[in-house]
Amino acid sequence: MGCMRTVGSMLAALLLSGPAVAQRSGIDVKSYWFFVTLPDSGREIHVAAVVTFEHQVPGDSVLALNLVGMTIDSVKVLVPTRGGLSREFTYDGRVLRIPLRPQPATIIAVVGYHGTPQDGLIIGSNARGRRVAFADNWPERGRFWLPTVDRPSDKAMTRFSIRAPAVWRVVANGKLTPGEGGREWDESHPIPTYTMVIGANEFTVSTHRPVITGRDTIPIEVWTYPEDSAFADSVPFRRATEIVEVMQRLIGPFPYEKLAHVQSSTKFGGMENSSAIFYAEKPYVERRMGEGVVRHETSHQWFGDAVxxxxxxxxxxxxxxxxxxxxxxxxxxxxxxxxxxxxxxxxxxxxxxxxxxxxxxxxxxxxxxxxxxxxxxxxxxxxxxxxxxxxxxxxxxxxxxxxxxxxxxxxxxxxxxxxxxxxxxxxxxxxxxxxxxxxQPGYPQLDVTWQYDAGARKVLLGITQRQKPEWGLFRLPQLTLEFRGANGATVRRDVAVTGDSRETTTRVDLPFAPTEVRVDPDGKLLLRVTIGRR
Ligand SMILES: [Zn+2]
The missing domain is CATH 1.10.390.10 (Neutral Protease Domain 2)
Structure with missing residues (x-):
């Protein structure tokens, strides 16, 4: 996320939803295929979810999928290798439990359901007064509209096939497929549930220079409300391609099939959904959106999404x-x-x-x-x-x-x-x-005192770690001090602060009597310092 805004209503929804389903071992979801029908009016959705998973033995004997507040229409379980078929399940309004036979297998569960999501998929008006639908799953809100193992530990591939009102363009994770008339998106890399998204709106889509990764060409797209398109392309996303190129050079290939930057009604300043980043709409409308959030969310594609x-x-x-x-x-x-x-x-x-x-x-x-x-x-x-x-x-x-x-x-x-x-x-x-x-909590708070010994041409240093005892002591093997002389000359010396005791005393050679001493002049350490003569 791009900012630390906490949201009361989201917290309330989380408390209602209860703890995540614990699935320590035994079940590994490989892919979800969601057939989602978005309504022409109102907020009720109809969905068929095809969940393909591996069932290991020993392990759980039940597939437990988080799904909150929906009405289940049908459940079918297929074991392709054995042609088995089961329709058993229980649903308490929060967790859908499907019993499994005690053999290891690849299993497909098909769940049909409908309902009005209490959270997770927000259908309503955007800042420009248009009807829109945006998913917003972080951290465990995907369960309000998608039957999933809603934990970051069980990543899976996704495909969204979306039926939606004709005026909408629809974006989701991954690559656009020929299915559903431009409304089917396929993500062939496993992604966490909290980054699985769809967005539907009367978007203007602009394409920026693509990024080349080996043999792959990664499209870079900016999806905005029509009124905000020119601003988005020229200010926050002006260097959308260059940002990806820097990350590729420093870290490695972009992890997904495309990158869409999407203006949305997410509650977060920005939300790093895999290959379809959502940004809060208001900073666009107010023309105050900068590049920082784009750099932050783009780098999440490597760190948070791929890893x-x-x-x-x-x-x-x-x-x-x-x-x-x-x-x-x-x-x-x-x-x-x-x-x-x-x-x-x-x-x-x-x-x-x-x-x-x-x-x-x-x-x-x-x-x-x-x-x-x-x-x-x-x-x-x-x-x-x-x-x-x-x-x-x-x-x-x-x-x-x-x-x-x-x-x-x-x-x-x-x-x-x-x-x-x-x-x-x-x-x-x-x-x-x-x-x-x-x-360890906290950070080092240092009191540094110094005294010049002109005869020995040395500075005597006393360094005391003054932070709260419960934060513990910190070891700083390379603390840089900068000494400035009366004639403006500066000399730097590194000293080691031991983490074994609160006090460190040391002496360093210095050819002149300093008039000023600075600690960590390049800002390499997270610390606070007071400096004085002994
Ligand atoms: Zn973030």
Missing amino acids: TERDWPDIWLSEGFATYFDGVIGAALDGDTVLVNSMRANAESYFKSDVTDRPIVDSGYAADPIKLLNANSYPKGAWVLHMLRGTIGDSAFFRGLRSYYRTYRDSTATSEDFQRVIEKEARANLGWFFHQWLY
Whole structure:
């Protein structure tokens, strides 16, 4: 998501929907094919869902699909290899349970249902007064209109075949197929339920220069309300192609068949739906939408969509990465100051947040992912990457990210998976780094005092970690200090702050008496400092 707006009504809907269905093992959905009929008026939808999954044994003996508040018309279960057929199911208004036979198999369940979605698929008026339909599934709202295993851990391919009023153009994940008269979209990569979308509206569609990936040509499209089309093409999406090209150069091939940037009525500032990113309509209408949200959401196609956090407590693997790559892409296009400024803003927004007493990887909020849209997952997550880069160097950092993307593309990953890949590429044990920044709360607050010994031509330094004891101590192996002399000369020295004790004292050679001392002058670390003479 592009911003941390929390939405009361969404929270209420989540509370009503109850916890996600736990499917630890035994069932793996491979694909969903949704035949959706959108109404000419009103909000009732009719859907046939074809769910193809693998059933392993031992494992669950029931296929449990999240589906909230719909009326089930029919359920058929086919086991192609055995020609079996069953029609048994139970439905309590929240979970559709289909019993399975105790043999491993590939199984197809066909579920027919209808109803008016309470959430997840929003049918209503847009900011230009036109009737529209937009899906908005994050985090677990897909279940209000699609029968799914609604967990980030079970990704699946999708196909949407959509019947809709004639005035609408329809967009969804993946590639347009010849089916349904331009209203069938097929995503051949597994994607998380929370990025499965359709959007239907009287769109104006413009095409930007495509991106070339090996033998593939990736169309880049901008889908907007007709009144906002010229603005969208010339301001926020002016460099839509270049943004993808930067990510391809730094990380790897774009993961999907096309990229559509879609103006929508999403509740989020931006929502990174796989290959069909949805953006809030209002900033277009008010002509205040900038490129930052486009950089953020585009980078999510690699991080969050192609490589998905296995469960919500690791959401920084999605939001921290997208927050960082907003700045990294900006720097690649417009110079390093973009990243410097964005990291400074990220630090400020984290320092003033109310989550500094909690760690980034926060299992306390696992059942309530909305609360994870916080300053730990976004700006502090971005800082973890920035400091990792400073610790292991650009070359190992980007090699590690490319390897991580290659390894976990179209799959899911945990923070431990990421650490393992990075340690391998950096050829270093980085347990201390990941521990203090991901699993410890807070940040270092340093009191630095100094005194010049003119006889020895040395500066004596005392560094005290003043942060709350419950945040723990931080190890900073390379803390840079800059000394300025009376004649304007500057010299830099690196010192190591140990994480073993609160106090570090050290002395460094310095050919002149400093008049000014600066700590971490390039802003490489997430910390706060006070400096004084001893
Ligand atoms: Zn995001």
